[in-house]
Amino acid sequence: MAAEEEAAARELVAAVLRELSAPEGHPRPQNRSLSRAEVEGELCEALLRLLGGRGGPSWLVASLTRAAVDQVLQSDLTAFVERKGDDVEESQEDSKTEDLLNSDALFKHCLTCLQDVCNQWQKQLPSPPASGTPLYVFAHAIRNTRRKMEDRHVTILDFNQLFGFTDGIQRSYFAVFDGHGGVDAANYAASHVHSVVAHHEALVLDPARALKEAFQRTDVMFLKKAKRERLRSGTTGVCALLEGERLHVAWLGDSQALLVQQGAPVTLMEPHKPEREDERERIEVLGGCVTYMGCWRVNGTLAVSRAIGDIDQKPYVSGEGDVTTHILSGTEDFLVLACDGFYDAVTSSEVPGLVLGHLQETGGNGQHVAERLVSAAKEAGSSDNITVLVVFLRDPAKVLEDFLAHGSVEAEPLFDFGGGGAEALSDHAG
Template sequence: MQAVMARVNEVCLRYQDNSKLDSLPPPAPLDREARTVAAATKNMRRTMEDRHVVIGNLEALFGIDTSEPTSFYAVYDGHAGSAAATYCAAHLHQYLVDSPYFRTDLQRAMLEAFLRTDAEFVSKSNQRRACGGSTAVVVAVRGRCLLAAWAGDSLALLAKRMRLRQLVHPHKPDRPDERERIVSSGGTVTHYGTWRVNGQLAVSRAIGDAKYKPYVTARPEMEVVKLNGKEDFVVVACDGLWDFVSEDNVAISIYAQLVTDPKRNFVCGGQCQLVNAIAVPRGDETGSFTARCTPLEERRRETLARGLCHS
C-alpha cells in the first residue's frame, strides 16, 4: 500500500509541474464567424445509442502548430447497443490525426481513420463477444475545403445562399451498386419491412457489425466541396432526424433562427430553440445532430421569403 501511495503522490507532483507549458505551441485563432450547435435526444428509447463529436480545432487539441486548423464534426448512429458509436466518438478523430497523411492528404487520412476504427473495434468486440455497429458521417473543414465522409445512412446537408445540397449518398442495401457488392461477396439482400443485409441489417456500410463482414464494410465514400465564403451552414445528423423531418424544414428552421437573431451565440443561447424547431417527432427513435452556422448578410436575410432551392 505504501508503494502505491508513493506512486500516486509522484504522479500528482508531476501534474503540478507546469514548467513544460511554455514550450507548447499557442492554440490557433478560433473562427469567430462560425457558430456550432449540437444536441441529441433518445425520446422513448431506454438507452441512447448515438454519439456526436464537435471539435473546432483538431490541431490545437493535439498540440500541432499550424496556421490552417481543421474543424471536425461527426455523428455516429449506433445500433444493437451504443458500444460502436461510443468507440467511434472516442477514437476516430484521434486516428485521423495519427495518420501520416493528416496534414498533406486529408482524404487518405480520413479513409485510414475509418478503416482503423473499424478494425480496432471489431478486434475488441470479438475478444469480448460484443456485437453492434454504428454508421458514421464526418464533416471536416480546413481553410476553403470541406470534406464529407460517410459509411451508412446518416446525412450532411449544406446550405449556400438559400440553396440546399445533400453531400451524402446514403448506403442502403437496395442501392444498386451496394446490392451488387453485397451479393457478389456472398451476402443477401432481402425485404423484411425494409431492405436488409442477410435479412437483418438495414444499412450496407457501418463501423463494427463483425458478424456481417465482409458484406457490411466501413470503407467510406467522400465528397469534397470548395468553399467560397458564401455558405450559410452545414447540418450533420442521423436518420432519427432525416427520416421524419424534411431537409427543407430543417433548413427553414435554421434560417429562421439566423434571421430572427443573426448575432446570437448559437452555442450558448440558440440550442434549445433550434432543437425544438427540428426535434424528432416520433417517440421510438433516437437522434443526434450538429450544425455549423455563419452569420447571414442583410441582403440574404431579405431573400428568405423567396424559398429554398435544391442543387
C-alpha cells in the same frame, strides 16, 4: 494574449489543480483494458470530458490534453500491462497476443502528468494560436422513445492544438455516430476516429483520403476489441474535417451531412443503404442478401449496409467509408450533421427554412437551433434517437441579415412557403 483571455486561462489551470487535489470524482476511460493502439484516443477523450465545459479557452483545454497525454505516451507503458489479450485473428500475421493495459492505473498516471503540466503552466502559460475563422457550433441529442441512447457526437474546434499541428492551417473536426445493438461501437468511434485521422500518413497532403481511411482503420481496431470482449454492436457515422478553405466529409451508413449555401441546400453525399443498387450488388457478390422486412435489410437484419463493428455481419456490412470535398467560397451558411433519426423525418429541403426561421425568431441568435431541428424531427414522427450538430460557417446574425437582404433586394424570398418574404418564413417555422 488579451488580458481577459489570460485571466480565463489562468483560472482554468487553477481550477484543474483544485479538482485534481480531490481524491475522487474524476471521469475514467470507458474501457477497463486498452490495447496500446487505443491509449491515446481513450486518454484524450477522458481528459476532454474532465476539462471541458469549464469556461476556459478551448485551445487551452486541447493544449493541456495534448501535453498530458504526450507525457503518458513517452512513459514506459509496460508498468501498466494487465494481461495478454486473446488471439484476435486466426491469420499468422495477427495470431500474436497483444498487451492489454489497465486503464484505471493508466488514467491515474495521466492525471499526475496533467497536474505536472498545470503546475508548469501556472508560471508560464503557452501562447494562444493565431485567431482563425470563427465557428459557431450547436448540438442537441435526445433518446426520444427508444429504450437506450446509442448516439454519440464529437466537436473538436482546436484539432491542431489537440494533436500538435503547427503548420498554420486551421482544422476543426465534427462527427455524429449512430450506434445499434449497443453503444460500444459508437463510443469507440467517437473516441478514436479523429485520433486515427490525426496520425494518418496522408493527413497533410491528402486529408480526404485520411478521413475516409480512418473509418476502415477504426473498424479494424474495434473488431479486435469486439472479438476479445464478445461485442456485437455497430455504428454508422458521418465526420466533417474543416481544413483551411476545404470541407471534407466522410461517412458510412445512413448518418448524413448537409451544407447550406446562401439559403439553399447542397447535397454532399448519398447514404449507404441496402436498397442502393451498388450496395445490393456488392452484398450479393459477397454471398449475402438484401431482403425487405419492414425496410430493406442486409441478410434480413441490419437496415444499413456499411458500419463500424457488426462483427457478425462482416464483410456484408462494410467498414469502408466514402468521402467528398467541397471548396469553401465564403458564401456557405452552415453545415448540419445528424443521424437517420433526424433525416428520416426532415428532408434536406426543409432544413434551411427551419434554421433561418429559428434565426428570425431569435434575432440571429443560433444558440438553440439544434433543439429546434430535433423538435422538428420529433414532431414529424421520428421515434429514434435524434442527434443534430449545426456548424455555422459565418456568424448566424450575418446569415439572417443576408437572407433578409436577399428577400428585400431581389423582391423574392429564398423559400416559397405559400407566401412572401420573411413573414412566410416565420409562419413556417412556427
